[in-house]
Amino acid sequence: MADSITLQIQRYRPEEEDEPVWQSFEVPRRDEWMVLDGLNYIKDNLDGSLSYRWACRMGVCGSCGMVVNGEPVLTCATYLSELGPGPVRIEPLKGFPVVRDLVGDIQDFIDKLASVKPWIIRDEEQPLSEGEYLQTPEELAEYKQHSMCINCMLCYSACPIYALEPDFIGPAAIALAQRYNLDSRDQGAAQRMEVLSQHEGIWCCTFVGECSVVCPKNVDPAAAIQRYKVKATAEWFKSLLMPWSKR
């Protein structure tokens, strides 16, 4: 096995270029190195101006998502040695404006995430003296899968609809909305439905399904969206047949 590998990195330095260019770097190829280790090697030894995000280096923080050889992945969880002899092409996540090099502007996602109120909403909080809101293991299992989301935005990068329809709320935000809708302690489903049942919500999704394929935490946002479509349709029929009933 060769003792070095070429990383082709998309560079965008707004003060120098009008559009991104490719730059190649030779980095050591070590069995235990992730793609992120290669980037850190460049930053530390070859070009300190290379910009990218990372934090935890263990697949938890969701900061280091990039497109590697065309696939959206967490660079801290992708072995360099598994990417063949190279060169390895590294780009920023698709669908987001590029601020610099491999750094995208994620404000749109942050705003959309906040719009679906991803927190437990109660009509009335019970007094502390009554203790915790208890849940059975079955109730926990209903939403646990969706609660594993680490906001890495790989699903946005894999979703062509998000790139084509920028108003689409997107996979992770909808999955996280479902995470709270399915939580037995939550009473905010009606509030979220006002946002999710819009065209820009679930109905923009045409079920390409790649969001679930690339998700590193098996959150399955595609399933969350389709299940919410079934629920929203049932609610619509209910409101049509029984207009006097409360949502």
Place this chain on the structure above:
Amino acid sequence: MNRPEGPNSFPRADRAAVNPSYRLYHPKWYRERYPIFWWLERFAYGKFITRELTSLAVGYAAVLLMFEIWVLSEGQQAYTRFQELLVSPPVLIFHGVGLLFLLFHSVTWLNLAPKALVVHLGRKRIPDAAVLFGHYAAWLVATALVVWYLVGR
């Protein structure tokens, strides 16, 4: 609070508020234009587009069936002429290809069913495989009923 004098003394956050086009620290984003042929970039995208396009074959089959019923109501002669048209080679080839499209759409669509349906039996959730099997079983039963009606009547 007293601000120091000078052209750059205005706090950056305030500058952003005064001029909405000014974005902190990001003078110029690069926005990639999404390619028209995006569906050729990944196999899964191509499969998705094929699934969506082959839904036309499903629509065509439904319209054809309704048209056939209407022709039947027009009398024996019209129906015989229509049947002769259906067995002509170009129409047979067209319908053969249409059937392949229809089958592709049906299979890919049914395979997605467990993603959308969560079925509970009491407090237990039915596994996705069982939901999928249920859909294929229903398809088979419906097909068998149609075949039985056509062949056994």
